[in-house]
Amino acid sequence: MTASRLQRWALIVSSYNFKIEFISTERNTADALSRMIKTYKETGSCEQSDEPEQTYLHFATEALLLDYNILKKETVHDPILSRVISYIRDGWPGELNIKELKPYYNRKNELYTELDCVMWGHRVVIPSVCRSKVLKELHDSHMGMVKTKGLARSYVWWPGIDEDIEKLCRSCQVCLEVADAPPAHAIRSWPWPDRPWSRLHIDFFGPIAGNTYLVLIDACTKWMEVIKMSSTNAKAVIKALREIWSRFGLPKQLVSDNGPPFTSLEFKQFLENNGIQHTFSAPYHPSSNGAAENAVKTCKKVVKKALSQNLDVDTALLRFLLVYRNTEHCTTGESPAKLLQGRSLRMRLDCLKPERADRVNAAQRHQQLAAGGSQRCFNEGDEILYRNYGTGK
Structure with a gap:
């Protein structure tokens, strides 16, 4: 046992109000320590201090x-x-x-x-x-x-x-009342419909420059419709949807938030009469209707850009929708027009390409020249020879 450890033992014993004499001249420190512990045991039970021990x-x-x-x-x-x-x-x-x-x-x-x-x-x-x-x-x-x-x-x-x-x-x-919000849940995507125009997502945006718009997007083809609304009540929404569905047909499912026009009894009966399932997104959680929210975000930018350029907002929206529907979507890899209508929509940029009819006429002329033969011309009253394929002739 080292001298430093012996000193620590001496300090511990002295904390219990025992008078210890440190023997520095002992050659065998272990013997000195054993005598100290023995003294502590013999005197610990009989000596009492009036002062409380601090431990x-x-x-x-x-x-x-x-x-x-x-x-x-x-x-x-x-x-x-x-x-x-x-x-x-x-x-x-x-x-x-x-x-x-x-x-x-x-x-x-x-x-x-x-x-x-x-x-x-x-x-x-x-x-x-x-x-x-x-x-x-x-x-x-x-x-x-x-x-x-x-x-x-x-x-x-x-x-x-x-x-x-x-x-x-x-x-x-x-602690719960002031606790931080838990980490955001991992993204869970909606299942992709197997047919176009099966599930539609709708939402409002605005008012911007005094106008409110209804946005509708197809989950399968990403086809988007934007309608300026004079009112946002259920009757006006039903009228706008009737006009769109008269062109593209009725969907199987409609997804919306919990806004008053979508939760009204009139809107509920309208969907039930047309055999359409209505699904609500989670309250206070707009990202659960992510397709509509992204469409709203995109259209808002178009309107704001048009206002900053002093352009007509309706014209800018319609021009954007034409280009958007004809552009390949990053998710599907196809344009909404091809997926929904099976064809590309004609744009002003198509003027840069040759007309298909001109290409067909040129190809036909090339085929005629390659086939050879002579050109025949007859006038009325000319005598001609012809081959008769009748039986016996």
Whole structure:
């Protein structure tokens, strides 16, 4: 044993109000230490100090506003801790199969008693009766789960303390009211319809420049319709949808938010009479109707650009829709026009390409020249020879 360790033992013994004389001239320090411990055992039971001892127990109980006398009383009455005290004093058995005592048995070399309370290092082992009060005191400042655990590790311990702190923090109403929002859920896409014009997504946007628009998009082909609305009530929406569906047919499913025109009884009866299933997006969660929201975002940009250029908004929207329907979509890899109508829509840019009729006429002339032969010309009244394919002729 080194001299530094001997000095530490001397300081520990002196903290219990025993007068220790440090023997620096001893050649065998181990003998000196054994005599010191023997002196402590012989005099510890008979010497009493009028001043209260200041130990880790006092430090922990003062921080948690607990009287160590209460801890002492409850520790003695606690069926588990009272048994642990007897094991600490009389010795631990070689093997212990009681489930409740296993956590203490695993720390048997680190547990000791102080003023009839069980200690684990500098932490007080709290009896079961006092644990709720200790938890309340630990979480009094409503710190987070990690910091509350860190605070608890400086003062107290009992089996399952981390789980008890987690349960307390998760059930604290004050913490829940100001807690951060959980991470966003992973994106879940709508199933892609196997046929065009099967599922439609609709939504409003505006008012912009005094106008409100109804946006409709097909989930399969990405075909988009934008209608200026004089009113947003159910009757006006039904009228706009009748006009669109008269050209493209009735869909199987319609997806919308929970706006008043879509939740009205009139709109519900209109869809039921036409055999259309109505699906609502999640309230206060616009991204669940993502197709309509993206279409609204795109159309808003078109309107704002037209206003910044002092252009007619309706003309700008119609020109945009023509180009949009004829452009390959990044999701489907085809243009909405080809998927819905099976053809590309003619645009001004098609003037740069040769007409198909001119190409066909040129090809036919080339075929006539390549076939050879002579040109025949007859006038009325000319005598001609002809081949008769009749039988016997």
